[in-house]
Amino acid sequence: MVARELLRPLPFRGDLIAAGAVVLAVGALLVDTRMQDAWAAGVRCAVVAAAAAVLLALAWRAPVEGPAPRTYVSVLLVAAFPLAAAALAELADALGGSAGSAGTIFWVLGALAAGYAVLAQGRGSAVCTMLAAASAVGAALAFWGWVFEPRGETAYRWLLLGAIVLLGLGAVRLRDGHRRHAVALIDVAGLAGIAIAAVSMLGLVVEGAGTGGIGTGWEIVLLIVGLGLVAYAAVDREPGPGWIGALVLVSFVSSAATDGSLLWWPLLLVVLGGAVVAAGLRPTTPAPPAPDADAPPAPTRALR
CATH class of the missing domain: 1.10.357 (Tetracycline Repressor; domain 2)
Structure with a gap:
């Protein structure tokens, strides 16, 4: 006792x-x-x-x-x-x-x-x-x-991608009732994205595949995961997924930077990002005044 x-x-x-x-x-x-x-x-x-x-x-x-x-x-x-x-x-x-x-x-x-x-x-x-x-x-x-x-890293990439999908679905299910647990699952999904990049880069080094990158398909995966984590952090105001998402995007840039050409990722992302920014800056029509804009303020009195 x-x-x-x-x-x-x-x-x-x-x-x-x-x-x-x-x-x-x-x-x-x-x-x-x-x-x-x-x-x-x-x-x-x-x-x-x-x-x-x-x-x-x-x-x-x-x-x-x-x-x-x-x-x-x-x-x-x-x-x-x-x-x-x-x-x-x-x-x-x-x-x-x-x-x-x-x-x-x-x-x-x-x-x-x-x-x-x-x-x-x-x-x-x-x-x-x-x-x-x-x-x-x-x-x-x-x-x-x-x-x-397995002899290569491809199977591990697919397993990590499957884990990201399952963790994301779990986070969606828990987001309303157990928000902290949903954020925890999203954090692990982001770490799995970093692991995809790490496993892919390690495979290139071990197998001597040169500097050709990990492939467009897996670069798309890293880009989507990174942007999704940053968006989640912005919407729910959770810093953890944002920082992890930034690391995933750095991994994407490291992989996609192996080609010395403006085609295709640099041009595509610059044009797409610029278009979104321009859409946010476009002129708007001012909203009409509120119906009670000219109404006098409500009388106040001191509480005793």
Whole structure:
């Protein structure tokens, strides 16, 4: 009973607990890293798992004060994430698996996605929604690599594109009732767009494909995703998707800049953007005055 009460943080000490949680997480990860050769995998797993369990217990037992958790609860949940990932990886090592294999990455990320989806539902945490969605996307990529062992990056591009579509549909569904969670899904969709560019560029470097770019089709995907994120940020006044959208557009420019010609992207975008700006600046007919424009102001009197 005493232990249960100790693991129930007091809200007015939440910031102090969150600060200590970050330091604890960094220390536990450092122990896990430094003791790779000195300790057995099971011992390392026990250390980081214990630290993760304490932080998750504190976050779960924190008082519920509204539909969204307070900042210190979110910090506890985020700090526990790398600890949980490290604990699962060490468990795989202890069971004879390879920490860097696609199969291990798949089940580690899958377990994280499932666990943080439960936390997102139970605590109403948007950051848990983001971590769960990102883990699920990573698990899907790892599963594909584990089962099919593809040689190129094309399959991963399509998987990431499918993830973007699903995340976008999920955000549309959650936008009215759970706006913070919708924004989290949009953020992950934007990160998937950046991943498409990164995977494509990496494939060009590894395969020695020269500087021909990633292809017009995938450049269109990057452009649409980047513009969509910026538009979402502007409409809902959410800065996160805007910054991620800007990074996706930078990725698009980096890919489309490989050709030393004004055809076709530069000319098309300059003309289209200029036309939209001109449409916004076109002269308009002044609106007629309001019906009561000449009416005297309403009388006022002091309240007593």
